Amino acid sequence: MKLKVKTLDAKAKGDIELNDDVFGVEARADILHRVVNWQREKARGTARAVRERGDVARTGKKFGNQKGGGTARHGSRRAPIFVGGGKAHGPRKRDFNPSLNKKVRALGLKMALSDKAKNDNLIVLENIELKDAKTKALLANIEKLGFGKSALVMDGEAVNDAFSKASNNIPRLNVMPAAGANVYDILNHETLVLTRAAVEKLEARFNG
Known part of the structure; x- marks a missing residue:
């Protein structure tokens, strides 16, 4: 051409x-x-992923009595409501490659x-x-x-x-x-x- x-x-x-x-x-x-x-x-x-409840390295041991403590029946410190717990509904890693x-x-x-x-x-x-x-x-x-x-x-x-x-x-x-x-x-x-x-x-x- x-x-x-x-x-x-x-x-x-x-x-x-x-x-x-x-x-x-x-x-x-x-x-x-x-x-x-x-x-x-x-x-x-790629969005920066956060650690969710299953990614946090904390004990899963029940830390209080089932009754008589005056609080809810929490069974894990990994729950999102605790300091140091996993993030609830946070951004997850998405692969754009x-x-x-x-x-x-x-x-x-x-x-x-x-x-x-x-x-x-x-x-x-x-x-x-x-x-x-x-x-x-x-x-x-x-x-x-x-x-x-x-x-x-x-x-x-x-x-x-x-x-x-x-x-x-x-x-x-x-x-x-x-x-x-x-x-x-x-x-x-x-x-x-x-x-x-x-x-x-x-x-x-x-x-x-």
Whole structure:
């Protein structure tokens, strides 16, 4: 698949040949659904469990007479009403660590990339180097390039520092290095913007 490469000023900068094994895969909703669900589950935090009555190490010996003590017939110091006893109805540990085959995860990422390329929602830039971290200037460039309502920008090894700072105040514009590419973020943005370095990194990730 061949795609036009542009500069940050929306000028033509030649073509780039995209690997069909990465950017030409037919998307399947079931695979994308599985990968997104797995990714969101992995992002959930685990509640800190408390010790309940069965977890407290205290004597279970009956500590008072059945009658004549003037109190209820308690049989254990582990009861929640006593200091040092177990917590009643406290939070329990919940496991949010699902597993998903690596091949399925890799296939889902290829499908997400291919979906953007197929629907003309993929823009390839020569680079995203800015001389000055000026948000106003970056907004003018974005309007020329047609990023849409939301865009995810991926650079190569690391995101250009000036571009990152200039984009901080722009809503629905997120940046990340190619190493952070994931299905959820790609699908959650209308436009995917890759630099030449990002394309090389992504293709090397699957062909390596």
